[in-house]
Amino acid sequence: MSTEAERAEAAARGLLGDIAAGNQRALEAFYRDYHGAVYQFALRLTRNPADAAELVNESMLEVWKAASTFRGGSRVRTWLLSIVNHRAVDLLRRKQRHGGAVELDDELVDDGACPIPDVLAGAQNARHVRACIDRLPERQRQVVHLTFFEQLAYPEIAQVLDVPAGTVKTRMMHAKAKLMHCLAGFFGRGATP
Amino acid sequence: MSAELPDPRDLLPWYVNGTLSAAERAAVETGLVASDVVRDELLLWRAVAREVAGERGGAAVPGADLGWRRLSRQIGKAPRTARTWRIAAGILLAALGAQSWFLVQREQAYREQLHQLGAAPAGVHDDEWRVQVRFRGKATMADIDHVLSEIEARLIDGPSALGVYEVAVPRARFADAQVAARWLGQQAIVEQSTAPP
Numbered sequence: 001m002s003t004e005a006e007r008a009e010a011a012a013r014g015l016l017g018d019i020a021a022g023n024q025r026a027l028e029a030f031y032r033d034y035h036g037a038v039y040q041f042a043l044r045l046t047r048n049p050a051d052a053a054e055l056v057n058e059s060m061l062e063v064w065k066a067a068s069t070f071r072g073g074s075r076v077r078t079w080l081l082s083i084v085n086h087r088a089v090d091l092l093r094r095k096q097r098h099g100g101a102v103e104l105d106d107e108l109v110d111d112g113a114c115p116i117p118d119v120l121a122g123a124q125n126a127r128h129v130r131a132c133i134d135r136l137p138e139r140q141r142q143v144v145h146l147t148f149f150e151q152l153a154y155p156e157i158a159q160v161l162d163v164p165a166g167t168v169k170t171r172m173m174h175a176k177a178k179l180m181h182c183l184a185g186f187f188g189r190g191a192t193p
Numbered sequence: 194m195s196a197e198l199p200d201p202r203d204l205l206p207w208y209v210n211g212t213l214s215a216a217e218r219a220a221v222e223t224g225l226v227a228s229d230v231v232r233d234e235l236l237l238w239r240a241v242a243r244e245v246a247g248e249r250g251g252a253a254v255p256g257a258d259l260g261w262r263r264l265s266r267q268i269g270k271a272p273r274t275a276r277t278w279r280i281a282a283g284i285l286l287a288a289l290g291a292q293s294w295f296l297v298q299r300e301q302a303y304r305e306q307l308h309q310l311g312a313a314p315a316g317v318h319d320d321e322w323r324v325q326v327r328f329r330g331k332a333t334m335a336d337i338d339h340v341l342s343e344i345e346a347r348l349i350d351g352p353s354a355l356g357v358y359e360v361a362v363p364r365a366r367f368a369d370a371q372v373a374a375r376w377l378g379q380q381a382i383v384e385q386s387t388a389p390p
Contacts, residue, residue: 027264031257032257049335050335050336053255053334053335054333056260057267060260060264061264061267064264119233120233120236123237126244129241129244130244133241144206144245147242147245148206148241149246151210151211153207153212156212172203172206176237176238179237183237
């Protein structure tokens with residue numbers, strides 16, 4: 001971790017300690033520091049701004065109730081995002097919803113079938129890349145978001161999602177295969193795959 | 194390659210985001226030197242990383258103020274340990290016992306509070322009407338935000354202990370405060386709205 005990141009982590013741990021002691025001002029500072037990251041992750045999970053805003057509220061309420069359970073074994077951000085993930089799973093179960101976008105199926109696509117030049121040509125177009133990311137199944141999209149938006153290491157993602165590290169790698173491998181298939185489709189067929 | 198060593202292709206996403214250990218990074222860099230496939234996949238992940246990182250300036254994040262106001266209202270009621278759950282349950286039972294008395298008093302207290310709030314708060318500008326609103330319990334801050342933004346209104350104070358918010362509504366939108374209160378009162382998430390004298 002950089003010095004700046006270490007300082008931010010130390011500040012977050014200090015706030016959590018104060019929150020655990022019942023300090024509402026500390027919760028407000030924590031809320032203002034992290035509500036943006038929580039909202040972005042929640043929006044990625046739910047694809048619905050209203051649900052994402054609801055998850056911010058539920059997750060921060062959980063921080064208030066459970067700050068004393070933070071043991072320092074992970075970064076505060078990792079701990080917080082794991083709360084958001086659990087809350088999102090609950091919310092999606094409650095709503096019995098599977099997301100609005102058309103998703104590729106969960107089976108592993110054989111990336112060997114994709115001509116690499118077509119994949120790389122497709123990857124040069126940001127809109128194609130975005131479209132293909134959006135078509136990933138929810139679990140794979142989570143891993144992609146946590147890796148490239150939250151900049152988490154794979155063991156941290158495993159903590160957030162409460163799965164083994166190997167599962168994180170497997171989901172990313174599946175995501176890669178689907179992305180390659182999707183991008184090659186954009187270039188190879190000259191039409192939406 | 195030994196089975197104990199990680200496949201560099203599996204680690205490429207975290208090579209791109211810079212979170213691998215030194216040993217893992219070295220394994221990836223060895224793979225990059227040795228294999229066209231690894232180099233091609235690195236280009237793919239860099240394109241994905243660019244696109245995802247670009248989301249930072251994308252979706253608008255709601256302001257913290259409304260969300261914090263809602264949360265701060267809830268935390269006073271939120272139990273924090275198993276013991277406090279039991280205490281809270283006892284309090285709740287007692288509260289239920291007093292419910293009939295409370296219901297009678299509540300409306301009167303609400304009206305008194307509206308009266309006490311009669312003096313315009315500093316947050317109301319000359320070109321705005323002041324309306325007092327009580328939202329339904331199930332209304333989320335996103336719902337409230339949506340309704341207020343429709344008429345370019347803004348929350349200026351609240352919620353009070355009885356859940357009353359002060360709302361400033363542009364005068365250009367409504368002929369007077371009563372009309373503004375009536376419009377707000379017709380919204381599904383609004384339980385009651387009043388234009389104070």
